[in-house]
Amino acid sequence: MTTFLHHHFKVAGWSSGRSLPIASIVPMNHPAAAVLQEFGGLTVGIEEAGEECARTTVTFCSVELDAEIVRWQGLLSTHLVGVAHVSGGHADLFLAADGRCFGRSCVHDAFYFEGSDFYEAIERIVRGQRAQPMLRPDQDSVSLYGEVFRRGDAALYDY
Numbered sequence: 001m002t003t004f005l006h007h008h009f010k011v012a013g014w015s016s017g018r019s020l021p022i023a024s025i026v027p028m029n030h031p032a033a034a035v036l037q038e039f040g041g042l043t044v045g046i047e048e049a050g051e052e053c054a055r056t057t058v059t060f061c062s063v064e065l066d067a068e069i070v071r072w073q074g075l076l077s078t079h080l081v082g083v084a085h086v087s088g089g090h091a092d093l094f095l096a097a098d099g100r101c102f103g104r105s106c107v108h109d110a111f112y113f114e115g116s117d118f119y120e121a122i123e124r125i126v127r128g129q130r131a132q133p134m135l136r137p138d139q140d141s142v143s144l145y146g147e148v149f150r151r152g153d154a155a156l157y158d159y
Contacts, residue, residue, distance in 0.1 A: 009042070014042055020037055031099050045126040055126060057088065065080065075159065080094040091104060095118060101118055
């Protein structure tokens with residue numbers, strides 16, 4: 001954990017060695033289990049202007065999967081577990097079995113890559129750095145940050 005993130009987690013009430021019980025829907029052998037045990041119930045970050053987009057809050061909690069997330073699991077060939085609500089519930093954060101972090105808008109049809117691991121993703125969100133939008137095979141474009149990204153756009157995450 002970087003010094004930057006350590007500060008934000010401490011402000012949120014985190015302490016080293018923190019361990020909470022987690023929901024039974026979270027597999028103990030998935031990286032999300034450790035995240036929810038250590039950070040469950042905490043809210044990190046602030047809502048203000050960021051480096052590339054708005055900085056926002058992340059509230060750590062179990063997030064149930066729905067049909068759209070199950071679909072993305074298949075496309076990514078991984079098991080996704082919801083670990084947080086972002087921006088007061090406007091988005092959700094999912095951790096893959098290989099450690100990658102993905103976000104999903106709860107406002108419109110958008111799914112995106114947040115980081116190659118949990119700490120990278122949280123730091124990017126808290127600093128206000130943009131995620132990489134993703135397209136399903138049935139999508140020609142996706143909107144994120146007020147921009148439209150089309151197939152072939154270099155900004156898209158290639159999964």
